[in-house]
Amino acid sequence: MRQLTLAIAVALTGAAANAEEMKMAVTTSFHNSGLADVLLPEIKQDTNIDVQLLVVGTGQAIKLGEAGDVDAVLVHAKAAEEKFVAEGHATHRREIMYNDFVIIGPKEDPAGAREADSAGAALSAIAEAEAPFVSRGDDSGTHKKELSLWSAAGFGIGAQGDWYNAVGAGMGAALNTASGLNAYIMSDRASWLNFGNKGDLELLFAGDPLLFNQYAYLPVDPAKGDHVKSDLAEELEVWLTSARAKELIDGYQIEGEQLFTFNAEMTDMSKAAE
Amino acid sequence: MNDLWDGLINAAWLVISFDADLYEIAARSLRVTLAALLIASAIALPLAALLAVQRFRFRRATIAVLNALMGLPPVVVGLIVYVFLSRSGPFGVLGLLFTPTAMIIAQVIIIVPLIASIAHQSLRELWAEYHDLLISMNAGRVQRIITLLWDGRRALLTAALAGFGRGVGEVGAIMIVGGNIDHLTRVMTTAIALETGKGNFALALGLGFVLIALSIMVNLAIHRLSQTETEGRW
Amino acid sequence: MSALLPMRATGACVHRRGKRLIGPIDLVLDGQGITALIGPNGAGKSTLLKALHGLERLSAGRIEWACPQARAEQLQAFVFQTPVMLRRSVLDNLTYPLRLVRTPRAAARAAAAEWCARIGLEGMEARLATVLSGGEKQKLALARALITRPQVLFLDEPSASLDGRATREIEALLMLATGAGTRIVMATHDMGQARRLAREVVFMRSGEVHEIAAAATFFDAPRTDAARAFLAGDIVD
Numbered sequence: 001m002r003q004l005t006l007a008i009a010v011a012l013t014g015a016a017a018n019a020e021e022m023k024m025a026v027t028t029s030f031h032n033s034g035l036a037d038v039l040l041p042e043i044k045q046d047t048n049i050d051v052q053l054l055v056v057g058t059g060q061a062i063k064l065g066e067a068g069d070v071d072a073v074l075v076h077a078k079a080a081e082e083k084f085v086a087e088g089h090a091t092h093r094r095e096i097m098y099n100d101f102v103i104i105g106p107k108e109d110p111a112g113a114r115e116a117d118s119a120g121a122a123l124s125a126i127a128e129a130e131a132p133f134v135s136r137g138d139d140s141g142t143h144k145k146e147l148s149l150w151s152a153a154g155f156g157i158g159a160q161g162d163w164y165n166a167v168g169a170g171m172g173a174a175l176n177t178a179s180g181l182n183a184y185i186m187s188d189r190a191s192w193l194n195f196g197n198k199g200d201l202e203l204l205f206a207g208d209p210l211l212f213n214q215y216a217y218l219p220v221d222p223a224k225g226d227h228v229k230s231d232l233a234e235e236l237e238v239w240l241t242s243a244r245a246k247e248l249i250d251g252y253q254i255e256g257e258q259l260f261t262f263n264a265e266m267t268d269m270s271k272a273a274e
Numbered sequence: 275m276n277d278l279w280d281g282l283i284n285a286a287w288l289v290i291s292f293d294a295d296l297y298e299i300a301a302r303s304l305r306v307t308l309a310a311l312l313i314a315s316a317i318a319l320p321l322a323a324l325l326a327v328q329r330f331r332f333r334r335a336t337i338a339v340l341n342a343l344m345g346l347p348p349v350v351v352g353l354i355v356y357v358f359l360s361r362s363g364p365f366g367v368l369g370l371l372f373t374p375t376a377m378i379i380a381q382v383i384i385i386v387p388l389i390a391s392i393a394h395q396s397l398r399e400l401w402a403e404y405h406d407l408l409i410s411m412n413a414g415r416v417q418r419i420i421t422l423l424w425d426g427r428r429a430l431l432t433a434a435l436a437g438f439g440r441g442v443g444e445v446g447a448i449m450i451v452g453g454n455i456d457h458l459t460r461v462m463t464t465a466i467a468l469e470t471g472k473g474n475f476a477l478a479l480g481l482g483f484v485l486i487a488l489s490i491m492v493n494l495a496i497h498r499l500s501q502t503e504t505e506g507r508w
Numbered sequence: 509m510s511a512l513l514p515m516r517a518t519g520a521c522v523h524r525r526g527k528r529l530i531g532p533i534d535l536v537l538d539g540q541g542i543t544a545l546i547g548p549n550g551a552g553k554s555t556l557l558k559a560l561h562g563l564e565r566l567s568a569g570r571i572e573w574a575c576p577q578a579r580a581e582q583l584q585a586f587v588f589q590t591p592v593m594l595r596r597s598v599l600d601n602l603t604y605p606l607r608l609v610r611t612p613r614a615a616a617r618a619a620a621a622e623w624c625a626r627i628g629l630e631g632m633e634a635r636l637a638t639v640l641s642g643g644e645k646q647k648l649a650l651a652r653a654l655i656t657r658p659q660v661l662f663l664d665e666p667s668a669s670l671d672g673r674a675t676r677e678i679e680a681l682l683m684l685a686t687g688a689g690t691r692i693v694m695a696t697h698d699m700g701q702a703r704r705l706a707r708e709v710v711f712m713r714s715g716e717v718h719e720i721a722a723a724a725t726f727f728d729a730p731r732t733d734a735a736r737a738f739l740a741g742d743i744v745d
Contacts, residue, residue, distance in 0.1 A: 023372060023455075032472055054372065054453040055468075068361035069371050172471025179473075197473035227361060227369060400595075406563055407592040411605050412581050421604075425595040 019050040022071040022232040025061035026053050027141055028170045030074060030215065033099070033190025033259055035252050042248060047235050057170065058141035065089055068224035072233045076215045077141035090218035091230075096240050097249050097260045098214045101145060102192055103205040104175075105131070105184035113184065119208040120153035127155055130163040132183035136174050137166025141213075146186045149210065188213060193254040215260075241266055281479025285487075288480055296481070300488055303461040306374050306448070307441040308492075310381035314441075315434050318386045322393035322433075323419040326401040337394065343387035348380070352447030355380045359451065372453040377461070380447040385437035392436055396429035397422050431500055435493055442489055462488070511575045512583050512659045513691060514538035515560070519569030522552075522559050529555045530715040532569055537660070537693065541686055541707030544723065545695040548744050552715040553695035554589070557662045560693070561586050582609070585658035589665040591649035593637040598629055601637045601648055605656050623651040627681065643674030650678060654685055661685065663694035667701065679705060699739065703727055711735045713744065 030036065031053060040051055054064060058075045065073040066089050073090070075081060085093050103122050105113055111129035116122035126133055136143035150160075167177050171191040178185035179199035187195075192203065217237055222230035239245060241264040249262040288296045325337060357363050359371040359379075370376045400422055408418050423430065445463035452459035454468060462485045469478035514536055521531025530552035537543070537560075545553045558564040560571060561584055573580035585605075594601050602620035607613070624630050627647040632640075637648060646666060653661055666682075667675040675698075682705060686692055696702055702709060702723070709726040711719040711734075719726070719735050730736045738744045 023453075028471065052372070052453075052455045052458055054455060056453075067363075068366075170471050172473055176470070176473060195473040197475055225361060227366075403592060404594070406558075406586075406588060407594075409563060410561060410586040411608055413608055417608055421594070 019044060019048050020229075020232055021050045021052055022229045022236065023052045023054060023069070024072045024074060024236070025056055025064045025070045026074045027058050027061060027076060028055055028172065029076070029140075029142055029188040029191050031055040032171055032194055033188070033252075034194055034254065035190070035249065035260060038248055038252055039245070042244070043236065043239055046244065047239055049232055049236060051236065057138050058144070059139040062089075065218065065220050068220060068228055071220055071229045072236065073218040073220065074215060075141055075218070076213050077144050078214060078216070080141075080144070081216050081218060084218060088223075089221055091221055092219070094217045094237060094241065094264065096215050096217050096245075096264045097262045098212050099260045100189050100206060101142070101186055101211040101213055102189050102203050103184065103186055104178065104192060104201050105204045106182045107200050107202050109202075109204055111184065113204045116205055119149055119205065119210045122205045123149055123153045123155070126184050127153075127160070130161060132163050132165065132181050133160075134174050134178040134181065134183045134185040135164060135166045136171065137168045138170070140170075142171060142186070142188060145213065149186070152210070189257070190254070190259045193257065193259065214263075240264065277475045277479060280476035281483060284476050284480030285483035288484060296484065298457070299460050299462055299465050300484060302374065302459075303442060303463070303485070304488065304492070306377050306461060307381060307438060310378045310385060310441050311434060311438050313378070314382045314385045314389055314437055315430075317382070318389035318437075319393055319423055319430055319433075320419060321386075322390045322397050322430075323422045325390075325394050326397040326422060327415065327418045337391075340387045340391050340394070344391050346384070346387070347446065348384050348444050348448075349446035349450065351383050352380055352450035355383065355447065355451045371451065372455060372459060374452070374459060376451040377448040377459060380451045381441045381444065384444060384447060385441050388440055389433045389437040392433035393426075393430050396433070397426050400426045400429075428500065431496065435496060438492060439489060442485070442492075510659050510689075510691065512573050512580055515571065515573050515660070517560065517569065517571045520559060520566050520571055521568040522555050522564045523567040528715060529564075530559065530712075531567075533717055535710070535717060535720075537691065539707075540689070540691060542682065542692040542694060542705045543708045543710060544702035544706035545693060545710050545712060546697075546699070546702055546738075547712035547718070548738065550745070551712040553712055554664050555715075556712065557586070557664050557693065557695055561662050583659040585653035585656065585661050587646075587649050587653045587661070587663045587666055589668055591645040593640070593645055593648070595636070595638055597634050598624060598637050598640070598648060599633040602652055602655055605652060609656065619655055623655055627651045628677065643670050643677070646670060646674065647677060647681070650681055654681070654690070657688075658690060660691045660693070663692065665695055665697060668697065675701070699727075711738070 026036065036053060043049055043051055054070060056064065058077045058080060061073050061075050062080055062084055064070045065084065074096070081093050084090055103113055103119070105111070111126040111131040113122040113125050116125055135146055165177070165181065165183065167174050169177070171187060172195070174185060175187060175191065175195050176197055179197050179201055182200055189206070217240055219230060219233035219237060220228050222228045243266070246262040249260045250258065252259055325333060355376065356371065358365050359368070359376050360366055361371070404421065408421060413421065443463060445467050448461060449464050449467065452464065454460050454464040462481055466478045466481045466485070469481065517533055517535040519532040519534065522529045533556065545556065547553055555564055559566060562581060563586070594604055599617065599620050602623050603616040606616035606619060621633065624633055629644060629648065637645070640648065650666065667678050670678065679701065682692060706723040709721055709723050710717055711726070713734055719730065719732050721731065726735070727739065730739060734744050
């Protein structure tokens, strides 16, 4: 039976690739940055691994890892990641790189977020002006980050009024909504720069270290079964923390801006290579 | 409005320039949905005929359930299929998750109730017409079903095309069970969702127009096939 | 010569939603030729025909043929008042009953072509049966019923709403069939038709058999007042 289904699957996909395949769940914001389009061909060339990306929210990425449906996870939600490791779903957590979040809003900036001296102050200004704000509201890494910023600024979760729109959607859809409402929104820089429907929105605030966004790599625990390609996941991890990866990640630019900063602890070997 | 024009231009350009990615995902869309349609029809059409000719205990309940399932949100179907095919689910060992096969399974579940329901509507009318005659001629149950399926084939074609329409335009379920993996499970609808998410409305619309054109072409092709067939016979 | 006859109906009743449609009816069908079933509208002629053929479930009584029921069902045919055309070609309508009993395709097609010619539809074999005229449909329905050489044929008003020419063609086919040994029971409103064709007459009234007689006797000297009134053209219920 299994052979039959496999035969059908192969016949249908027409897949007969020689490269080894592994599946990695990544967040929408990572994928929207376009960095994947740069890294994946290089990975394939260097390691002969065909990394198949499942682009989902952080919440779903973690779920896919827990179920053993992917071989590795690349997300940005530290608390959730540590819990994931603690529960034994991944062997360890490896920090790879960070990017940053930015606060976007209407050109006219009715709340005056542009003049704020910190992320908290910018959010407070928006809340006080009760200017429309769009939140991801989907339990994603970005959403969690936004909530933590609100509470750091002294606004309890759910205390917001009519001006606060939790759309329950991915970064792109949320940006579309913000563009339509001419509202404020917190986005990762990459998604914003690649976004094609900016309308009257502009980048208003960035640079607060609180807005830094750490990406970490989590190889799924091979104890979940033989189907977990832990050898490939390990090979990918070595590549992601290599000098080659550092060069590509730090060198990736959109409109002249660097998006990601490589900050993985390199192994001695790759350091030597550098 | 500008987006619409850009979308049309984009669509035209993608088609004219023989964009390799476009042709790949369009072919995958067709392959997945046509396979699902074939399997779903093989299940739904005989079921519809059986429901028309046979009086059994749970017949009314079955029809009611089928009609209700027509409105089943594809996302729910996707989630259920995901749970079953997940490595931690009962069919995890098959390794089918995030493959076109998984997408076909989800689409079969989505379109079987639709095809069965529409087919049952028309076969019921045909059966009302044929009932006395076929009973009088002592046609057995299987013979009755075959007769209904054959003589009602035009109406059944409409039912199948409705199923194709729902399948090819569906995004919620295949996004979950297929994963929208580039070069593996990305199809027209998931690509459109992806581009919309990136705010590339023109490209998304362009893909949308190509999808519409594709759907129209399949409809015309199938109607044309049935036309030549009927002219030959009648 | 007939495996089917005699048929015996004993106390046969049909009820629908608690209302009696026909019965109790006692009737014996034997011999040869055509039996005309006559009577006013609502007398239960169609219901009786269908009950005899097994299309109506009896609520009481029984109908027994001279052979087992399963075999008996195969040796009968029925032509409905409004002909039911399969949505197929004329030829496929004719081969259909033969194919049901697994007659080889070639033999079925040959027989169908022969019947096509007999009913004046040659050259129309490939036409869709549902677009034929009323008379052509009824002839086709009759040919489709006769093609399996049934021993008993039931007809429900076979020439209602047909013109004179079509009626004549239908009657010729019926005479041909009786000549070949098919026992015919037909409901009809057309007294002229009953006189022309029938050997025996069953006069029904209010769901019951009111009078049975040889055709000649019945038309010349009906025994009952109701039959006399009916033949005289009075309104009878």
